[in-house]
Amino acid sequence: MSSRPTRAIPVRDLEESVRFYTERLGFRLVARHPDAAHLETPSGHVLLAGPAVDPAPYLAPPGTRARPGAVLYFFTPDIEATARRLPEAVLVRTDWGERKLELPDPNGYTVSFWTENDLTPEEALALFRSAPDRLEAALAGLTEAQLDLARAPGKWSIRQIVHHMTDSAVGAIAGLRYAIAEPGRLYRPNPYSPDTWDEGLHSHRRPVGPSVALFRAVHEHLVQLIEYVPGALQRYTVNEAGARMPVGRMVGMLACHAAGHVEQIRETRRVHGI
Template identity: 25%
Template sequence: MSGTPALDASDFKLRYPIGAYEASSNRTDEERTEAIAVLEALPARLQDAVGNLSDSQLETPYRDGGWTVRQLVHHVADSHTNAYVRFRMALTESWPTIKPYDEARWAELSDARSLPVHVSLALLDSLHQRWVFLLRSLDAESWKHGYVHPEMGRESLDQVVAHYSWHSRHHTAHVLELKKRLGW
């Protein structure tokens, strides 16, 4: 990314425990099926990752300068809610321009800083049930639909589902790696 300082190997691993996202416009049916399976599994996997953490552990940043585990869980719910709505817009409108949101500022709002994580975990469970049902109902032509992101350009639903599969694994890995590093 331009304007982003280079990260040394250990900083990169803390920030991107499964590696940085690599966009691709040529997804196979098998890759799409796997991405949907990851989305289906996210609520349970994230619950397993954070379920036994104390309040003080939830207040621990997953890396220096990063969000707390609590903020991270609420971020995933915020992000995936936006993604679900964007999917529905892309399926019902012709290449709509979506509105981005300031993730960092959302993470500083009182609900993201203080609300128990079970609230966002419950939201993710219901949201992902609907989202996965919708995704599995799409035909080949529907996957070519998409939206215009003002900063990223045109993104097909095929690209977006792959990105959110990565996003699911990425943030779950943040928690799991933190637990491993701190011996929790």
């Protein structure tokens, strides 16, 4: 992982934000600049960018920038310990096994600490298998105009959520196939910025039909591989540090990711009464 920041978080008051992220959240201050601060977090390196600063010179390319009001996700290996340290945070448990700890930051963002889901590999596979049906059920009966509704100002529309779900599924398929076909091999994932892809792929205006079909095809293909290859859920790739990424864990993460976005679509429908 790069030691340079990969994401910029624009802030209104740099001093206040540095105190919050270091003293309150426990992130490490790596470097202080006149108009920005480089922090190390459990999920990598970020840059707190003061008002009107161009963060690009500080970032490892391609670099991303948090949008106003965004949810900032950080991994924690022990969510209970993090909850004890942050008693004002809200612990969220979803019906599909996710555990998140959320609290506001001083700039209007939501800080969300996440940890591994508590699904068994078999439960994760069942949730993964059901994702295409869940998505299609959540979209049933919507008109083209209704696909452009969002659950709140600044949030993605239903249309954008659908395209993002497919982007994530397609982006993950290579790592899963490498793990199943060549267990134990080195794999270097190539992360993407959802906001950059949303804009670059014109997700705000494309019809969703092809993305829904591709989402189903990816899921059905992977389920078939897992069912036909003995011990597939236990197979894994390794990263450059030697850490293992098992298929069961990847499937669980993708299953929970999809379930969360399906719930956002349903929430949008509830907000608009459709």
